[in-house]
Amino acid sequence: MAPFVIYTILGLGIPTLAVIDLAFRSNANRLTLSNLSTVTQGTYRLGFENSILLALITSIVPGILGVIIAYAIQTGHSGILRRLTATGSGVLANFGGINLTFMFIATLGSTGALTVWLSSISRFLNPWNHGFDLYSFGGVVVVYMYFQIPLMVLVITPALGGLRPAWREAAENLGASSLGYWRTVGFPVLLPSVLGGILLLFGSAFAAYATADTLTAGTVTLAPIQIGEVLNGNVISGEEHIGYAIGFGMLVVLSVVMILYGLVRRRASRWLR
Secondary structure (H helix, E strand, C coil): CHHHHHHHHHHHHHHHHHHHHHHCECCCCCECCHHHHHHCCHHHHHHHHHHHHHHHHHHHHHHHHHHHHHHHHHCCCCHHHHHHHHHHHHHHCCCCHHHHHHHHHHHHCCCCHHHHHHHHHCHHHCHHHHCCCCCCHHHHHHHHHHHHHHHHHHHHHHHHHCCCHHHHHHHHHCCCCHHHHHHHHHHHHHHHHHHHHHHHHHHHHHHCCHHHHHHHCCCCCCHHHHHHHHHCCCCCCCCCCHHHHHHHHHHHHHHHHHHHHHHHHHHHHCCCC
């Protein structure tokens, strides 16, 4: 355990403590709350609002779709399909950044391969003619779906495997319909795992940086992108510590999410034993 503990302290513990300390420091190295007051106003507040909204959309929608896809695969009779899906989800869930951005630009950009092909069939099929913009907030949502749905499939599959066939048989023997089984047994058992998966997706989307930054070139105001701008030197004189304050705010949000995730996972683990 020693190498892991040392690596965690150096790579996560010390930087986290440094961010917390510098968020409450002025340029004169004095304790102050002005940095936190600044990030709760104006464009910095907008960055948090957009990041939270983005995380909510790209966690709830992929969460629902991921459960449906995982259930369809889990109840299928093809073991090969299940193995391929598990492998593919593991790859796609970790595929992001510049590579993912380039793929979507080449496919769904204004002159992307899919866009041009749809236009050649009918201008009505071109999503750009209906207000779609890959380089906007909506475009970021579409791109995030690419890795959020596979991530949910990975997270929820063990919970679906924990639904014992004996429970359905017992419910049917007592006269329950399929809908009654899911309402009284299946859904209550899965709910903690589903909520845990959605919280995990929320944290993943809230903290993601490279994909949104390379796709929008910073035109969409998000908290992680604002931190990147500060690190790149794009900061007003006297506000060099604003980036640390934004980072502290993100730590608070993610800490709340992880606490909730731990609580629901504890409840879900009782059914997976």
